[in-house]
Amino acid sequence: xxxxxxxxxxxxxxxxxxxxxxxxxxxxxxxxxxxxxxxxxxxxxxxxxxxxxxxxxxxxxxxxxxxxxxxxxxxxxxxxxxxxxxxxxxxxxxxxxxxxxxxxxxxxxxxxxxxxxxxxxxxxxxxxxxxxxxxxxxxxxxxxxxxxxxxxxxxxxxxxxxxxxxxxxxxxxxxxxxxxxxxxxxxxxxxxxxxxxxx
Numbered sequence: 001x002x003x004x005x006x007x008x009x010x011x012x013x014x015x016x017x018x019x020x021x022x023x024x025x026x027x028x029x030x031x032x033x034x035x036x037x038x039x040x041x042x043x044x045x046x047x048x049x050x051x052x053x054x055x056x057x058x059x060x061x062x063x064x065x066x067x068x069x070x071x072x073x074x075x076x077x078x079x080x081x082x083x084x085x086x087x088x089x090x091x092x093x094x095x096x097x098x099x100x101x102x103x104x105x106x107x108x109x110x111x112x113x114x115x116x117x118x119x120x121x122x123x124x125x126x127x128x129x130x131x132x133x134x135x136x137x138x139x140x141x142x143x144x145x146x147x148x149x150x151x152x153x154x155x156x157x158x159x160x161x162x163x164x165x166x167x168x169x170x171x172x173x174x175x176x177x178x179x180x181x182x183x184x185x186x187x188x189x190x191x192x193x194x195x196x197x198x199x
Contacts (some may be wrong), residue, residue, distance in 0.1 A: 001159055004057075007105055008156065008192055009094070011025045011026040011107075011170075016168075019191070022088060023061075023084055024060075026198055027075065027150050027175070027176065027198035028071070028074060028075050028199075029074055029075070029198070029199050030050075030071075030072070030073045030081070030196055030197065030198040030199075031070075031072055031196070031197050032069075032071040032073075032180070032193055032194055032195065032196040032197070033068070033069070033070055033071075033174075033189060034068070034069045034071070034180075034182075034192045034194030034196050035068055035069075035190020035192060035193065035194060036066070036067045036068070036069065036190070036191060036193075037066040037067070037191055037192075038189050038190040038191075039066065039087070039089055039110075039186070039187050039188065039189045039193065040138075040187045041067070041091070041098060041110040041112075041138065041140075041187060042064050042089065042091070043147070045062070045064070045091050045108070045177075046092075046193040047188045049068065049093075051064075053116030053153055056097065057095060057097060057103075058096045058133075059075065059093045059095055059096070059106070060093065060094050060095065061093055061094045062091065062092070062093040062095060063092045064089065064090070064091045065082060065089065065091075066087070066088055066089035067087045067089045067111060067112075067187055067188055067189055067192070068087065068088050068089075069085055069086065069087040069088075069187075069188050069192070069194075070085070071083060071084070071085045071086075071088075071116070071196075072084055073116070073118055073129070075120075078117060078120065078123055079120055079121065080117070080118070080119060080120070081117070081118040081119075081120060082114050082115075082116070082117050083112065083115075083117075083118070083137075084113070084116055084134075085112075085113075085114045085116050085152065085186050085188070086111070086112070086113055086114075087110075087111075087113075087135050087164075087188055088109075088110065089108075089109075089110040089112075089159070089187075090107070090108070090109050090110070091106075091107070091108040091110075091134045092105065092106070092107050092108075093105070093106055094106075094121045095144070096129070097121035097151075098184060102147060103146060103147055103151040104144055104145055104146040104147050104151050104153075105144070105145050105147075106142065106143070106144045107142070107143045107144075107145070108140060108141070108142050108143075109140070109141045110138050110139070110140050110144075110187075111138070111139045111141075112137070112138040112139075112162050112163060112187045113136045113137060113139075114134035114135055114136030114137075114163065114187070115135070115136060116132060116133065116164070117129045117132070117133055117134075118130050118131070118132045118133075118169075125137035125175055126170070126172065126173065126174065127166065127170075127172055128170070128171045128178070129167065129169065129171075129177070130166075130169045131166060131169065132165075132166040132182065132184075133149075133163075133164070133165055133185070134163060134164040134173065134187075135161070135162070135163040135164075136161075136162060136163070137159055137160070137161060137162060138159065138160050138161075138162040138187065139157070139158075139159055140157065140159070140160070141155075141157055142154075142156045142157070143153065143155050144156070144195070147193060148196065160191050162186070162187045163186050163187065164184065164185075164186030164187050165167055165184045165190045166182040166183070166186075166188070166192075167183055167184045168182065168183050168184070169181070169182040169183075170182075171172070171196060173196075174195065175198070176199060177196070177197055177198075178194070178195070178196045178199045179193070179194070179195055179196075180193065180195070180196050180197070181193040182193060
């Protein structure tokens with residue numbers, strides 16, 4: 001039994017060693033975490049604020065966190081990967097009925113789920129370039145907390161179509177762990193950057 005265990009460990013170590021030598025060409029899966037700026041949800045908030053001004057309500061002290069995104073991709077072949085993206089964003093801002101009359105605070109949480117495809121058009125051992133497309137749905141949870149006597153609390157849940165188009169992505173690092181940055185437009189932002197692990 002001990003000999004079988006030793007042989008099994010030796011076989012696993014040999015496999016890992018071979019995979020380490022082959023590096024990126026042997027990877028089939030990848031997981032990534034990213035942070036972006038100017039997502040679709042953040043841009044939507046700006047347009048809603050403009051609409052609020054037309055109805056006599058204004059917004060100030062906006063704080064937007066995210067989008068923070070988690071990705072998974074499976075390499076169908078060296079050029080094509082398919083997978084999915086989950087992104088989260090949070091917005092908090094004060095609501096005013098007039099310039100000096102705060103009536104409450106609004107919080108929005110955005111959770112977006114998108115199937116995605118990635119085109120790996122340059123694959124090197126320590127460097128890669130790609131483009132990415134994704135489309136899916138955003139689940140929005142809005143909560144308005146009113147100042148007592150000035151308004152009333154309100155909650156709302158909405159869903160809407162969302163997408164991401166990263167025109168250029170660049171990744172640099174080891175065959176299995178890489179930093180990356182993307183430029184495009186969508187729910188992951190106009191620019192996003194993060195860390196990717198391939199196995």
